[in-house]
Amino acid sequence: MADSGLVNHRPGTVAEHPRTGWYGRPVDGEIELIRRIAARVGTRGGLVTGIGDDAAVLADGTVLALDMLVEGVHVRRETHSWADIGHRALAVNLSDIAAMGAEPTAILVGLGIPDDVDASDIEALYDGMEALAEATGVAIAGGDVSTSPVLTLSVAIIGRMAPSTAPVLRSGARPGDVVVVTGPVGASVAGLMILEDPLVGTGVPERGDLIRAHLRPRPLLAEGRMLARAGASAMLDISDGLLIDAGRIADASGVRIAIDLDLVPRSPGVDRVAAAAGCEADILAATGGEDYQLLAALPPAAALTAAAAAVTVIGQVSAGRPGVSAYRAGRDVTPARLGWEHGSAERP
Amino acid sequence: MADSGLVNHRPGTVAEHPRTGWYGRPVDGEIELIRRIAARVGTRGGLVTGIGDDAAVLADGTVLALDMLVEGVHVRRETHSWADIGHRALAVNLSDIAAMGAEPTAILVGLGIPDDVDASDIEALYDGMEALAEATGVAIAGGDVSTSPVLTLSVAIIGRMAPSTAPVLRSGARPGDVVVVTGPVGASVAGLMILEDPLVGTGVPERGDLIRAHLRPRPLLAEGRMLARAGASAMLDISDGLLIDAGRIADASGVRIAIDLDLVPRSPGVDRVAAAAGCEADILAATGGEDYQLLAALPPAAALTAAAAAVTVIGQVSAGRPGVSAYRAGRDVTPARLGWEHGSAERP
Numbered sequence: 001m002a003d004s005g006l007v008n009h010r011p012g013t014v015a016e017h018p019r020t021g022w023y024g025r026p027v028d029g030e031i032e033l034i035r036r037i038a039a040r041v042g043t044r045g046g047l048v049t050g051i052g053d054d055a056a057v058l059a060d061g062t063v064l065a066l067d068m069l070v071e072g073v074h075v076r077r078e079t080h081s082w083a084d085i086g087h088r089a090l091a092v093n094l095s096d097i098a099a100m101g102a103e104p105t106a107i108l109v110g111l112g113i114p115d116d117v118d119a120s121d122i123e124a125l126y127d128g129m130e131a132l133a134e135a136t137g138v139a140i141a142g143g144d145v146s147t148s149p150v151l152t153l154s155v156a157i158i159g160r161m162a163p164s165t166a167p168v169l170r171s172g173a174r175p176g177d178v179v180v181v182t183g184p185v186g187a188s189v190a191g192l193m194i195l196e197d198p199l200v201g202t203g204v205p206e207r208g209d210l211i212r213a214h215l216r217p218r219p220l221l222a223e224g225r226m227l228a229r230a231g232a233s234a235m236l237d238i239s240d241g242l243l244i245d246a247g248r249i250a251d252a253s254g255v256r257i258a259i260d261l262d263l264v265p266r267s268p269g270v271d272r273v274a275a276a277a278g279c280e281a282d283i284l285a286a287t288g289g290e291d292y293q294l295l296a297a298l299p300p301a302a303a304l305t306a307a308a309a310a311v312t313v314i315g316q317v318s319a320g321r322p323g324v325s326a327y328r329a330g331r332d333v334t335p336a337r338l339g340w341e342h343g344s345a346e347r348p
Numbered sequence: 349m350a351d352s353g354l355v356n357h358r359p360g361t362v363a364e365h366p367r368t369g370w371y372g373r374p375v376d377g378e379i380e381l382i383r384r385i386a387a388r389v390g391t392r393g394g395l396v397t398g399i400g401d402d403a404a405v406l407a408d409g410t411v412l413a414l415d416m417l418v419e420g421v422h423v424r425r426e427t428h429s430w431a432d433i434g435h436r437a438l439a440v441n442l443s444d445i446a447a448m449g450a451e452p453t454a455i456l457v458g459l460g461i462p463d464d465v466d467a468s469d470i471e472a473l474y475d476g477m478e479a480l481a482e483a484t485g486v487a488i489a490g491g492d493v494s495t496s497p498v499l500t501l502s503v504a505i506i507g508r509m510a511p512s513t514a515p516v517l518r519s520g521a522r523p524g525d526v527v528v529v530t531g532p533v534g535a536s537v538a539g540l541m542i543l544e545d546p547l548v549g550t551g552v553p554e555r556g557d558l559i560r561a562h563l564r565p566r567p568l569l570a571e572g573r574m575l576a577r578a579g580a581s582a583m584l585d586i587s588d589g590l591l592i593d594a595g596r597i598a599d600a601s602g603v604r605i606a607i608d609l610d611l612v613p614r615s616p617g618v619d620r621v622a623a624a625a626g627c628e629a630d631i632l633a634a635t636g637g638e639d640y641q642l643l644a645a646l647p648p649a650a651a652l653t654a655a656a657a658a659v660t661v662i663g664q665v666s667a668g669r670p671g672v673s674a675y676r677a678g679r680d681v682t683p684a685r686l687g688w689e690h691g692s693a694e695r696p
Contacts, residue, residue, distance in 0.1 A: 033467050033493060040474045047454060047487035056489030058454060058506075062410070066456035066504055068494045106395060106406060108414035110458070110502040119381050126388045139395035141404030145381060146416045150497045154458040156414050156504030158406075 049169055053252075054099040054236055055159070057167045063159040065096035071151035079195045082121045084215045085153070086128030092239065093157040094136055094219035095292045099237040100167040101228025102159040104221065106141040107133070109155055112148025125153075136221060165228050173234035173253035173297035179315035180303055182223045182294040185242055186274075186281070187213035187267035189288025193277055200276040206269025213267065217292045224294055226309050231302035241289040241339020246315070247324040249297060256320035257297075261286055261328045263314040282328060289340045397517055401600075402447040402584055403507070405515045411507040413444035419499035427543045430469045432563045433501070434476030440587065441505040442484055442567030443640045447585040448515040449576025450507040452569065454489040455481070457503055460496025473501075484569060513576050521582035521601035521645035527663035528651060530571045530642045533590055534622075534629070535561035535615035537636025541625055548624040554617030561615065565640045572642055574657050579650035589637040589687020594663070595672040597645060604668035605645075609634055609676045611662040630676060637688045 038051040049057040055065035069075060069089045080088070090107065097104045109129070113122065126140070133140050138157070161167055173179075191214030194201035201207040220237075227235055234249045243259060250257040261282040274281035297317050326334045386399040397405040403413035417423060417437045428436070438455065445452045457477070461470065474488070481488050486505070509515055521527075539562030542549035549555040568585075575583055582597045591607060598605040609630040622629035645665050674682045 033470060036467055036471055037474050037493075040471055041478050041488040042482055044482070044485060044487050047489050051488075051490045053490070056454065056456065056487075058489075062506065064454060064456055064489055064504075064506060066458050066491045066502070068458040068460060068492045068496075068500075068502065070460055070494050070496045070500075072497070073495050106404065106412060108404065108412055108504050110414050110416040110504075112416060112418055112500055119384055122381060123384055123388055126385050130389050134390055134392070137392060139392050139404075140389040140399075141395050141406075141412055142399045142401075143414045144416045144502075145385075146418050147421055148416075148418045148498060148500065149420070152416075152418075152460055152496065152500050152502075154414070154416065154492075154500075154502035154504070156412075156456050156458075156502070158410065158412060158506060 049167065053169050054096040055102070055167075057100070061161040063097060063100050063102040063161065063167060064156070065093055066154060066156040067092045067096065069153040069155075077151070080215060081128075082124035083128030086125035087132050087216050089153040089155045090129045090132045091217045091219050091292065093155045094132070094138070094221060095217070095237040095239070097157055097159040098219050098221045098224030099235050099294060100159070100161070101165060101224050101232070101235065102161050102167060103225065104136060104138045104157055104159040106139040107155055107157045108141055109143035109153065111143065111145045112150065112152035113145060114149060114151055115147070117151065136219065162225065168228050168232045168235040168296070170234050170236050170249050170252035173249050173255050173257070173317050174299070175255055175317055175319040176299065177233055177297040177317040178300055178303045178313050179246065179257055179259065179317060180296050180298060180311040181238070181242065181264065181314050182220055182311050184265035184267040185238060185291045185293055186270035186285030186288055188217065188290035189284060190267070190270045190273040191215070192290075193273055200273050202276070204269050204272045204276075206267070210267070210269050210273065214290065217290060219292060220294050227294060227296045227298070227311070230298065230305045232296040232298050235294055235296040238291050238293050238295050239289055241287040242295060243286050243324055243326055243335070244339030245295055247338055249295070250322045250324050253297070254322050256318045256322060257315055257324045258318065259286065259315040259324060259326045261326050261333065263312065265312050283333070283335050286326060287335060287337060287339045397515065401517050402444040403450070405448070409509040411445060411448050411450040411509065411515060412505070413441055414502060414504040415440045415444065417501040417503075425499070428563060429476075430472035431476030434473035435480050435564050437501040437503045438477045438480045438486075439565045439567050439640065441503045442480070442486070442569060443565070443585040443587070445505055445507040446567050446569045446572030447583050447642055448507070448509070449513060449572050449580070449583065450509050450515060451573065452484060452486045452505055452507040454487040455503055455505045456489055457491035457501065459491065459493045460498065460500035461493060462497060462499055463495070465499065484567065510573065513573075516576050516580045516583040516644070518582055518584050518597050518600035521597050521603050521605070521665050522647070523603055523665055523667040524647065525581055525645040525665040526648055526651045526661050527594065527605055527607065527665060528644050528646060528659040529586075529590065529612065529662050530568055530659050532613035532615040533586060533639045533641055534618035534633030534636055536565065536638035537632060538615070538618045538621040539563070540638075541621055548621050550624070552617050552620045552624075554615070558615070558617050558621065562638065565638060567640060568642050575642060575644045575646070575659070578646060578653045578657075580644040580646050583642055583644040586639050586641050586643050587637055589635040590643060591634050591672055591674055591683070592687030593643055595686055597643070598670045598672050601645070602670050604666045604670060605663055605672045606666065607634065607663040607672060607674045609674050609681065611660065613660050631681070631683050634674060635683060635685060635687045
């Protein structure tokens with residue numbers, strides 16, 4: 001079984017990461033593949049920002065994103081209800097729009113449906129999606145259905161920047177900026193660990209909240225718009241892990257980012273789950289991913305505005321070799337695995 | 349094996365339709381499923397036309413569509429090169445935009461990639477897509493890649509109506525309109541039949557053209573815009589079969605459509621393939637699907653304008669029970685199977 005690099009754990013304590021067990025084997029070198037794809041496509045049609053950011057941006061301020069959700073890779077029917085799957089498929093897309101500081105407008109849904117799925121299951125899936133669509137003002141505008149050997153959802157989303165607001169890319173972080181996060185992390189991975197091994201959740205009062213955080217991630221649209229207005233220089237949503245995603249901002253911006261793990265807020269209950277599983281809570285929370293908190297870089301003055309809206313300063317941008325480092329009590333504790341690398345790490 | 353209803357053939361002459369053999373089994377009752385889905389989603393976010401047309405339309409003139417392409421259902425690697433698959437995935441989406449009379453702007457691509465696919469295969473796929481994107485001025489703006497047990501492509505496309513042109517829906521056909529098609533049909537199904545059974549292509553000089561028509565469908569963007577400007581009252585692209593798609597206009601518009609098979613242009617070579625396979629050429633061409641010609645209804649005066657641009661009048665819209673009939677030499681020869689019904693017909 002490949003260690004797909006989601007969580008940096010002490011060898012032997014969390015023998016297999018949950019996702020490597022039932023979440024299938026990710027494709028080899030996703031990032032390298034995207035790089036090769038990007039090298040082959042031209043820029044035209046009023047495209048301002050294409051492959052490589054959370055969403056594409058057109059010259060007229062239209063923001064576009066697409067996410068796929070494949071059963072066995074991103075969800076499993078054993079733990080995710082049909083409504084959970086629908087919610088999640090939409091939530092991750094809305095989160096991409098949030099990470100640009102944009103407002104979502106409409107989505108299209110591509111559904112690949114295996115033989116053993118009933119129409120009532122699909123209705124429940126749409127109910128989960130529609131509830132979140134209604135809450136966020138997004139129209140489910142259409143899509144396509146097809147038979148497929150495996151359940152597949154592709155959600156494409158279109159959004160729009162507010163007038164006189166520029167989309168916030170990953171590439172704008174500058175030396176001197178501070179790094180902020182919109183809220184606590186670690187709940188999703190802790191919930192996932194409980195779903196995989198209920199023992200690690202025994203006696204954890206926040207057990208239900210942690211599982212819910214994993215099954216029903218909340219897109220932070222208002223927070224994204226606030227950070228864009230406040231003058232964020234770079235932003236993304238934490239899908240693969242705070243450290244790996246901070247590294248993506250660092251790489252795209254050509255800067256060094258230092259994250260102080262002592263400042264990274266952790267969701268209630270994460271420390272107990274980490275202890276039960278034998279991992280370091282701060283590393284688990286900073287590499288677990290799927291919390292969909294927003295991570296942004298801002299000039300210090302702008303950060304003060306944003307801080308008033310309850311974001312937390314957790315790091316610093318500096319010149320230097322692009323990349324990310326994690327500090328605990330002033331000591332460099334950067335783990336070898338920064339998050340969920342989609343299989344770009346070693347395979348068996 | 350289900351007869352999935354692509355071609356109305358004489359029993360025993362084309363024992364299994366090609367697509368029922370290697371194109372997998374379509375999901376039960378796709379149209380009913382879409383109806384059930386549409387009943388569960390709300391309309392908001394400036395949505396003008398949602399589920400049920402070729403593309404969704406937003407109040408600002410944005411047109412959106414998404415198509416899925418699943419290996420074993422829509423393509424097979426045995427007959428489709430990687431570049432063919434890329435071309436086709438984009439072509440069917442561009443065709444949806446053409447059918448609204450709109451101009452395409454950008455696409456997003458969701459790729460589910462099985463283990464046995466190399467990065468060089470994916471590059472070839474993108475080369476096929478990029479060549480068509482460049483020819484049509486569309487930007488490949490981004491997307492998502494994931495591992496998947498089966499090759500899956502979802503292409504979402506965004507387009508825009510030309511100023512002062514309204515999108516052409518399926519629901520606008522009126523009694524007295526004439527029905528036109530932009531060019532000959534039957535080539536794609538004939539090419540498919542040759543790919544499946546090379547014997548039926550023996551001695552057919554257009555063999556290569558027919559196969560190419562199946563593998564490399566051409567989206568008719570200029571024709572779609574011309575028909576919109578000419579005043580088309582209803583339009584769609586022929587994906588599932590001329591008759592079944594005419595029936596969709598009829599149902600959406602609440603009108604009766606009569607198609608005169610003697611007027612429907614057939615691609616060169618189709619008659620010989622039909623003869624070799626023992627089917628009636630006019631029925632084969634009118635039910636085969638995947639030619640991506642545009643089928644439109646227009647007021648007779650508008651049709652004169654359009655006719656100057658080489659569309660062919662093939663039928664008539666009248667009041668009456670919604671539906672479609674096919675005539676040959678004045679006799680009703682409407683087949684039981686009007687086209688490719690995505691499995692809404694009987695199953696084994």
